[in-house]
C-alpha cells in the first residue's frame with residue numbers, strides 16, 4: 001500500500017573534502033546539521049551500528065555522540081579503536097574522517113562544542129543507552145532553540161533484537177512505569193530489525209507484527225549486524241518543517257473484542273459460540289503473511305470471556321475503570337500470546353488485535369478529524385486552525401484531562417482559509433503545524449497518535465467537543 005511507504009531518503013550533499021577541520025576551512029554546509037537518534041533496547045545492536053558508522057569508508061564526515069561510553073560494557077568493545085583512547089567528553093577524529101565523543105547524559109554540551117568547529121559534520125548521530133526514553137532528547141533537538149547549535153532532528157532509528165523483541169515488548173513494569181522497548185519502537189521513524197542471522201522466518205514475522213502493533217507505518221529494514229545502506233540512515237528529513245508525513249490508511253472497521261460487560265464484572269460474548277480459533281487471516285492463510293498486510297476490511301472480532309474483577313460499581317470514575325481494565329486486558333493479551341500455538345498452530349499476532357487490546361502498553365490510533373459544520377460532522381472539510389491548536393495543546397500538555405502518555409503525533413490536515421495541506425508533527429510535548437507546498441486536494445484530515453492509554457472513541461468525541469466549544 002502506497003500510504004505505508006516511508007519517505008525516500010535523500011543522499012547527503014558531499015561538498016568538498018569531508019575530512020578534518022585542521023585546515024581552517026569554513027563550513028560549506030547550508031542550514032542545520034541533521035541529527036539522528038539511535039535508540040534500541042539493551043543488546044539490540046546499537047554499538048554495532050555505531051561501530052560501522054565510525055569505521056566504514058563512506059567518505060562522510062559523521063560525528064557520533066556515545067552516551068555514557070565510559071561506564072558501559074562498550075568500553076571494552078572500543079578498545080581496538082586507537083582514536084578512542086582518550087576519553088571522555090572530547091571530540092576525537094578517526095581514520096575515516098568521522099568524529100566521536102562520549103558523554104554522560106550531557107549531549108547538549110557535546111553538540112555545542114561540535115558546532116563551534118570550523119568544519120561542521122555532515123551528519124550527527126547520538127547513541128542513547130538501552131534503557132533510554134528517546135522522547136526528551138528528540139524534543140530538545142527538534143526545537144533547536146535551547147541548544148542553539150544549528151542542528152535539527154532528522155530521524156529516530158530504533159535497533160531491535162529480532163529474537164527478543166516480542167518478549168521485551170510484552171514485559172510489564174512496576175505500576176505506572178513505562179516499558180522502554182515499547183517507547184523506543186513508538187518513537188521510531190526507521191526500525192533496524194537486527195540479528196536476522198539468528199531468526200527463523202516465523203520469528204521475523206512475529207517480530208514485525210509486534211513492532212507494527214505499536215507503530216504501524218514505521219519503515220522496517222531487516223539487518224544482520226546492523227549492516228545497512230548508509231543512504232537509508234542519512235537525511236531522512238522526518239521532522240523538517242512542512243515535510244510530508246506518511247500516515248497509514250484509516251481502518252474502516254477495526255478489530256474488537258465483542259462482548260458486553262455484565263453485572264458480575266464479566267465480559268459476556270455477544271454470540272453463544274465462543275470462538276476458539278483466531279480469526280486473523282494470518283492463521284487462516286496457511287502461511288504467515290507479512291505484517292504489513294492490510295486488515296482494514298477484515299473483522300477480527302474475537303469472542304471470549306474476560307473476567308474483569310473490577311473494584312466498586314459502575315459508578316466508577318472513567319479513569320479508575322480505565323486503569324483496571326487496562327491492567328486486566330494486558331493479562332488477557334499476554335496469556336493469548338503465550339498460548340499462540342493453540343490458535344491454528346501458527347503464531348497469532350495480528351497487529352490490529354494487539355494494538356486494540358494492549359491498552360496499557362504503547363499503541364497507536366489513526367483517526368479522521370472531521371469538521372463540525374452546522375451540527376453535522378463532515379470528514380472532507382477544512383478545520384479551524386485554532387481548534388487544532390487547542391486540541392493539541394490539551395492533548396500534549398493537559399495531564400488532568402488527558403492522562404494518556406503521548407509519544408508521537410503525526411497528522412495531515414486541511415486548514416480553513418489556506419489552500420495548502422498542513423502537516424502536524426509532535427514529539428514528546430512539542431508540536432508544530434506547518435504548511436507544505438502541496439495543494440490540498442482531498443480535504444481529508446487525519447492524525448496518528450502513538451502513546452499509552454489511548455482511547456480512540458474518547459479522543460474522537462473530545463475533538464468534536466473542542467470544535468463545539
Ligand SMILES: Nc1nc2c(ncn2[C@@H]2O[C@H](COP(=O)(O)OP(=O)(O)OP(=O)(O)O)[C@@H](O)[C@H]2O)c(=O)[nH]1
Nearest residue numbers: 042043044045046047048130194195196224225226
Ligand atoms: N548474531 C548476531 N549478533 C549480533 C548482531 N548484532 C549485534 N550482535 C551482537 O550482540 C551483542 C550486543 O550488541 P551491541 O551492539 O553491543 O548492542 P547494544 O544495543 O549497543 O547493547 P547495550 O550497550 O547493552 O545497549 C554483541 O555481542 C554483538 O556482537 C547480529 O545481527 N547477529
